[in-house]
Amino acid sequence: MLSVQNINVYYGKIHAVKDVSFEVNDGEIVTLIGANGAGKSTVLKTISGLLHSTTGSITFENKELLRVAPHKIVPMGLAHVPEGRRIFQAMTVEENLEMGAYVAKPSSVAAHLENVYERFPRLKERKRQIAGTLSGGEQQMLAMGRGLMSDPKLLMLDEPSMGLAPILVEQIFDIIKELRDHGTTILLVEQNARMALKIADRGYVLETGKIVLSGTGTELLNSPEVKKAYLGG
Template sequence: MLSVQGINVFYGAIHALKDLSITVNEGEIVTLIGANGAGKSTLLKTLSGLLKPKTGSVDFLGKPIAGQSVQAIVKQGLIHCPEGRRVFANMSVEENLELGAYLQNSGSLAADFEMVYKTFPRLLERKKQLAGTLSGGEQQMLAMGRALMGHPKLLLLDEPSMGLAPLLVQDIFRIIQEVNAAGTTVLLVEQNAHQALKIAHRAYVLETGRVVLEGDAKELADSEDIKSAYLGGH
């Protein structure tokens, strides 16, 4: 579904991604793990078109998308739910969701609202409330619901569990699995490598802009290197 081949991405003078290649197959949950500054968010921003790779190729559904506008990429079903939620705090929950469906035909809007409210019942209770007044967990649900409104074929999730209470983290990961089971492919960036490896099919480990390890999520979760470096224990 997604094939990234040898991309190099620069942030000004900083060489943020170096000859990086990954693939994501239809139906998978793939997770990217790695320390802060390893280039995980940079990779997601490159996939959604916020950043342009200097060299290398990005193919989505068999077509090259590197260099296209964000709008064109969103239209093809690659949707990026950014780090830090980035909900529109000055607008209501309902309006936020509506903006998520910006490029959809208004015909499917009612059904999409229903689907999102079914996944996140809390959002239905709060639909007239300003997004800025929601708790951190609710804002994360809103950010994900908003992304789902855009009919993602591939959903990029950047740190969905960041700053959330452990119970909510469980909720968020359960919902990611549900969304995936309903047919959406997921590329997940997480600090919480332990949880991410539990729900993912495959994983890539990034270090300073390169892929240093890749493989089956279960195997990586059991590997001693990963345990000591990312899972905080032996």
């Protein structure tokens, strides 16, 4: 479904992503794990067109994404829930969700909204509330709900567990599994490697911009290198 081949991304002189290649197949949860600053978010931003790779290619359903205007990537069926949620703080919950459906057919918005409210009943209760006043967990749900509003084939989630209480983290990961079971392909970036690998079909380990390991979720969970570096022994 998504194929990333030999991308290189620079922040000024800093070589943030070095020759990264990986694949996401239809119906999978694929996770990119790695320490802070390993380049995980940079990879996602490059896929959604916020950053540019000087080399290689990124294809989504056999269409090249590099050099496509970034706002034209969402309509292709790819949604990106950014790190730090980046919800529109001054807008209401429902307006945030409407923005998520900006590229959707107007006739389908009501149905998408209903789906999201069904999955996140809390958002429905708070639909008229200003998004900036939501709790951290609710804001994460809103960010994910907003991402789902375009009815994406591939949902990219950047650090959905960041700053959340353990019980909420469990809840978010359950929802990610549910989404996959309903046919949405997931590309998950996480610092919480244990949780991510538990639900992932496959994973890649990024270290200072390079992919150093890959395998199924279970393989990586049991790999001595991963255990030592990311799972606390």
